[in-house]
Amino acid sequence: MLLKDAFVLDVSGEERNMVLSYGPCQFPTLGFIVERFWEIQAHEPEEFWTINCSHTSDEGTASFIWIRGHLFDYSSAVVIYEMCVHEPMATVQNVRNQEKLKYPPYPLSTVELQKRASRCCRMSSEHTMKVAEELYQAGFISYPRTETDSFSPNTDLHAIVREQVDHPDWGTYAQRLLNPEERLWRNPSNGGHDDKAHPPIHPTKFSTGENNWSPDHKKVYELVVRHFLACCSQPAVGAETTVEVDIAGEQFNASGRVVLAKNYLDVYRYDSWGGSLLPTYTIGQQFVPTSLTLDSGVTRPPPLLAEADLLSCMDKAGIGTDATMHEHIKKLLDRCYATKDANSRFSPTNLGEALVMGYDEMGYELWKPYLRAMMEADMKSVSVGTKSKAQVLEGCLQQMKACFLDARANKVKLLDAMGTFFARSNRPINETQNTIEVVRPCGACNDSEMLLKRRPNGGFMVGCRGFPQCRNVVWLPGSLAEAAVTQQICPTCVPGPVYKIQFKFNRRDIPPSFDVDHLGCIGGCDDVLKELTEMSRFQHHNQTTTPARSQSQTQTTSTSGVRQGAPRQDLPTGSRSTGQFANQHTPAVNPQGRGQSQTPSAVGVRQGTPRQDLHTVFRTASQFANEQQTPGVNPQGFRSTHTGLTQNSRNASSSGAGQVLCTTCGEACINRTANTEANRGRKFYKCQNPGCGFFVWEDELDNVAPRGRGRGSRGGGRQASASAGRRGGGRGRRGRGNTDADGMTFISATGDTVHGCCFTCGDPSHFANACPNRGR
The missing domain is CATH 1.10.290.10 (Topoisomerase I, domain 4)
Incomplete structure (x- = not known):
């Protein structure tokens, strides 16, 4: 029921990773603690009055206790007390002397x-x-x-x-x-x-x-x-004397004990046994009390359960076995359901009390020992042969299933009980709280909030609280070191509020032109965050992509860096709601130089949400293969904001310059951005025909003839090499050629052909990493 996400629990540090769990032994044990705590909380102090009497003689002092104990009515107590004061003579009515034994303990379990x-x-x-x-x-x-x-x-x-x-x-x-x-x-x-x-x-x-x-x-x-x-x-032997006296019709008694033989008490110093000595009294003896007072007192609640008391309750109710009781108690402390003070007495935490209260409100007494006691009785029946294991197992499963279904149907009662003790996570607990977990409302299910979470691999994501019913998620860049939600609200993105996130990136994972600290928004208005996300995704793709199988095969993949089939969202453009993100997905560039087409899977759209703009996400293999190359992908695999092969992608530049046509094949060129160390950010044009090697830098267009090639004038040679490669059947990554089986030539971000030879010595029989002249 996602209690940890729904409420701001009063825990800190390592306790934030605690587990909230229900156990048939664990919760009844917690129930004993909470029940005693509730008894103490519900106790109303009430004043009472009692009459105390004492008599001192040469042999000592005897303290007599009123047989009525105490009275809560002051007037009645005063009337009786005045009767005793007016007739104070005490008469001994009975004297009992008897032997008492204090037995040693049973053998130790x-x-x-x-x-x-x-x-x-x-x-x-x-x-x-x-x-x-x-x-x-x-x-x-x-x-x-x-x-x-x-x-x-x-x-x-x-x-x-x-x-x-x-x-x-x-x-x-x-x-x-x-x-x-x-x-x-x-x-x-x-x-x-x-x-x-x-x-x-x-x-x-x-x-x-x-x-x-x-x-x-x-x-x-x-x-x-x-x-x-x-x-x-x-056993220890003692003599106990009890004296009963009458004062004005009211009965009082006193007891005294003397130990005659300590026996086992001589060695077992953990037990004590003794008492006060009484003066000698005989039946019929009369005396005037030394003191006769009317004293008041106040009722007191029972004490908190000590650990020994808790163990006794568990043993009596059949909770756990002798060997596991201490583990159940320890689990309560580990789960932060209860605390133990210096006197080994237990108190429930707000969390423990809220859970018990929630189950109590459901009507199922899951915090009582009855269910577990029934299980223990059934297991004993199996041991003696009156029931079969299968019969008992089936009965237990049915019982627990009924409890589970009922608890799930009434979970609102548990949430209400939690709300009594804890603030909802979409608002701060107090003024000193600077961060909250909620980032924005979920636009996919429109029922929950999107929360900032840390992934198991150390990365960050923003996911819907309603998981697994709602799988809406936004993956954040892998270069993130820290992320914290602030209370600053983005004024642009809707539906809101969309809280901004303070990001801290790893310097080694981002380009020098970006700042390490960045206050960003996941709503779609943050271009910096989108660009860093693209970079991170491409870097991950380069590390995980495997060699392609064949040019003729159509491969189904997800966006690079995302597990296949995992529902996800990219950072949106504009200010569209989170649930309406339609991924402008483009096939990732194959670092091995393969030219096969790739069809994206259902990536970027939450499963079960309205399919909006699905034409931008789902394209068939044949459609994608016919496009051959998507202009929205630059040499480093980053996506542009254009989707599909449109006329805009054929424009010479975003500034409105005229078309640049390939002088070899006449096709319109596409605009790319280099990401090499020497030319990072520099734009260039290349022919969209995979078999053509035309290339020209955008800033050199004015220095060359119109429609010319600039540095791409060598394209013809590259095309010839591509033809030779087709004849020779280049092997791509597995061989030493520079073309694939269909004769596609590969160029680097600078426009140079990727030659299949050693760049150190020029020998085509090996690459530089295996060159014998390396290091000379």
């Missing part, structure tokens, strides 16, 4: 590794997996991508613990764990997951820290070892 590394080591899930993979490759831990959280009964867990007894930090605890008298050992709990492929993550080799380890390697290795030792340990 991939998800738990990522969650605990995020909470305890403040490492991202993606970085955690990278470090764990390196530790695995070095043989220090087991395979880190596993869903299994239960050890096989055949696993020798004691052997794994024995490897750690010499560690300076947890070696003592490992010794206690192996000592039966300590009664600390306990077989790990069964987490209920087994992927039948890999055991839970555990240490496989002892290390106190390698020299090449980073601090993060040490953190991950320590987490794996301590987690393994903890899951083989007894």
